[in-house]
Structure formats: C-alpha cells, structure tokens
Amino acid sequence: HIAVLGSINMDLVAYVAKAPQRGETVTGREFRTLPGGKGANQAVAAARAGATVSMIGAVGTDAFGDRLRSALDHSGVDTDLLRTVEGPSGTAHIVVDDDGGNAIVVIPGANAALTAVDAGDEAAIASAGALLLQLEIPLEGVLAAARSARASGVRTILTPAPAQPLPPELLAATDLLIPNEHEAAALTGLADPADAARALLDQVPEVVVTLGAAGSLYAARGADPVRVPARRVTAVDTTGAGDTFVGALAVALGEGNSLPEALSWASAASALSVRRPGAAASMPYRKEIDAEAGV
Ligand code: ADP
Numbered sequence: 001h002i003a004v005l006g007s008i009n010m011d012l013v014a015y016v017a018k019a020p021q022r023g024e025t026v027t028g029r030e031f032r033t034l035p036g037g038k039g040a041n042q043a044v045a046a047a048r049a050g051a052t053v054s055m056i057g058a059v060g061t062d063a064f065g066d067r068l069r070s071a072l073d074h075s076g077v078d079t080d081l082l083r084t085v086e087g088p089s090g091t092a093h094i095v096v097d098d099d100g101g102n103a104i105v106v107i108p109g110a111n112a113a114l115t116a117v118d119a120g121d122e123a124a125i126a127s128a129g130a131l132l133l134q135l136e137i138p139l140e141g142v143l144a145a146a147r148s149a150r151a152s153g154v155r156t157i158l159t160p161a162p163a164q165p166l167p168p169e170l171l172a173a174t175d176l177l178i179p180n181e182h183e184a185a186a187l188t189g190l191a192d193p194a195d196a197a198r199a200l201l202d203q204v205p206e207v208v209v210t211l212g213a214a215g216s217l218y219a220a221r222g223a224d225p226v227r228v229p230a231r232r233v234t235a236v237d238t239t240g241a242g243d244t245f246v247g248a249l250a251v252a253l254g255e256g257n258s259l260p261e262a263l264s265w266a267s268a269a270s271a272l273s274v275r276r277p278g279a280a281a282s283m284p285y286r287k288e289i290d291a292e293a294g295v
Contacts, residue, residue: 001052002250003128003154005121005145006039007111007136008057008072008082009090010064011279019095019103028095033064035071036279037090037111038134038161041240044075045247046132049269050286051254054078054124056117056145057137058110060089065110075280081120085110090136106136114141117148126152129254132246133174134159139167146173155253159246160187171203178246180210193217194225206259208249210242218263228263231271231292240279245270248289268293 016028039057047053055077059065061084068089072079090109096102114137117125125131131149133142133156142158149156150173158174160166163186171177177200179187184196184207193209197219200207209217215230248269252262269289276282284292 001128002046002130003054003125004039004043004132005056006134007037007090008040008059008068009037009092011036011092011094013094013096015096017098019097035068038136038243041243041280042132042247043077044280045244045283046251047076048283048285049248049251049289051251054081056081056121058083058085058113060085060087060110062088064089081124085113111137114138117144122148125149125154128154130155130157130250132157132250134161135164143170146170157250174204176206177204178208180242184209197225210245228267230267233271233275235274237277238274241270241274244273244283265293
C-alpha cells in the first residue's frame with residue numbers, strides 16, 4: 001500500500017471572463033466547490049490507479065471537513081488516520097478567467113496542524129511500499145514523516161510544491177524528487193530542466209522533472225537524463241496533471257516496474273486526466289490507464 005501525508009483543501013472556484021483588479025468588483029459566471037489539495041489529489045490518483053492508500057491529513061470541524069472526508073472515502077482512500085481539527089478546513093480560493101489563467105489564495109486551516117506524526121502514522125508509513133509527500137503542510141510534519149520512512153527503509157517520493165527552499169535533511173531523506181520545470185528552476189536557479197535535474201542529483205539519487213505537454217525527464221546518478229514524451233492529446237484542463245502523474249507513478253513502482261516503465265504508465269494516466277475537466281474528478285481508474293498505456 002501507499003501512504004500519503006499532505007494537504008486536504010476545498011477548492012472554491014469562481015469562473016469569470018476577466019479577473020478583478022484591486023478595488024474592482026466583477027460579476028462571475030459560475031462557482032464550484034471541488035475537493036482538492038495536493039496531498040488528497042495524490043491519494044485519490046493512487047487509489048484510482050489501483051493501490052490501497054492511507055491518507056494522513058487533517059480536516060476542520062466545518063461542513064467542508066465532512067465533505068472532504070467523504071470525497072476521499074468515496075474514491076477508496078483509507079481515512080482512518082485523518083485528524084479532525086477544531087476550526088476551518090483548508091481552502092483554496094481560485095479565480096479562473098476565460099483565458100484559462102488563474103489566481104489562487106490558499107488558507108491552510110486544519111492543514112497547519114500537521115506538524116508531527118504519531119504512532120499510528122508511523123505504523124502506516126513503515127508498512128507502506130512508498131510514502132508520498134508534498135509541501136502544502138508545515139515543513140516539520142513533512143520532515144517527521146520523511147525521517148520515519150527512512151528509518152523503516154520505505155521509499156519517499158517528494159513533490160516540492162509549492163516551491164520553497166528545502167532543508168538539506170529533507171532532500172537527504174528523499175529517494176525520488178518530482179518537481180515540475182518551474183519548481184526545478186526555483187530549487188536550483190537553473191532554467192534548463194536537464195541542468196536542474198543534474199544539479200539535484202547531488203542531493204537525491206533519482207529525479208523526475210515534469211514538463212507539461214513536453215512530457216518528463218528522468219535523471220539518475222551516473223547516466224545522462226532521459227526524456228519521456230507526453231501523449232499527444234487535446235488538453236481541456238491540466239489542473240492536477242502533476243498529482244495524477246505522481247500517484248500513478250508510485251503505484252507502478254510499487255508493483256515492481258522499473259522507473260522507465262512506470263513513467264510511461266504515469267504519462268498515460270496524466271494524459272487521460274488532462275482530457276477531462278477537474279482535478280481529482282478527472283483522475284483515471286486502473287482499467288482506463290491500462291487501456292491507454294496498451295498493457
Ligand atoms: P504540474 O501539474 O505539476 O505542473 P505538469 O504540467 O508538468 O505537472 O504535468 C505532469 C505530467 O502530466 C507531464 O509530465 C505529462 O506527462 C502530463 N501532461 C501535462 N500536460 C499535458 C498535456 N497538455 N498533454 C499531455 N500530457 C500532459
């Protein structure tokens with residue numbers, strides 16, 4: 001099984017022709033509440049891709065908390081380790097304009113409580129085939145989980161998003177780092193993804209840089225970076241593409257596939273997700289991924 005420690009947010013999305021400027025009020029077209037958060041999205045992606053998934057996270061005592069918990073349950077994610085924290089759930093306030101551009105405010109809410117792991121979390125991590133981490137919760141919590149995984153010899157896969165400077169100890173406890181091209185550049189100061197990947201190999205043994213429609217790039221020590229093409233598809237909504245990619249990749253690796261095989265399967269999974277609207281809602285199930293990947 002796969003353990004995920006990370007954020008759970010309700011995405012509050014306003015669709016408008018043009019985003020308001022400071023001091024301006026505009027009338028939008030539509031409003032939606034969509035379960036999200038990088039942690040929850042990766043958990044849903046991995047569960048739909050066929051793994052048993054334990055989500056370690058926190059929701060609030062507001063109505064969103066109940067909805068977020070049941071959305072995870074509904075996708076088959078084990079929510080036994082979710083905490084309910086007095087106060088609001090995490091929310092992301094998103095304005096999407098007609099050009100597909102967006103502006104986002106994230107308020108951590110209950111996610112801010114994830115500063116440590118307890119004995120139950122450690123047991124779930126120790127028995128997992130992989131631990132998935134991202135950076136939408138306090139760094140102390142991410143570090144505690146990474147340490148725990150390292151102590152039990154569990155593979156840690158870190159998505160360094162949102163981009164921020166990383167403590168060396170976290171990178172030292174990471175087996176596979178998966179930045180997108182912007183995060184790779186922010187972490188290294190190098191604009192070229194292959195250069196950035198090579199630089200990151202000083203600190204982690206394996207790096208995958210995702211490049212949107214251009215696919216991904218895989219680098220390991222002692223070899224030249226390898227490009228994995230994306231599938232040619234008509235993208236409708238790329239929100240959550242990266243989380244779908246990581247969730248599927250973790251499942252394929254957990255089943256004993258090599259990294260190149262797992263990357264090809266993950267690229268099929270994320271291609272399916274960009275063809276449909278929504279983040280978690282667009283994530284494909286096992287059968288669809290196998291059909292798309294031709295296995
Ligand atoms: P993030 O959402 O984290 O920024 P990317 O945009 O790099 O991540 O996308 C992750 C993966 O999803 C890519 O490596 C690619 O395989 C797939 N993907 C993303 N956008 C497209 C697209 N337009 N067409 C096909 N595949 C895509």
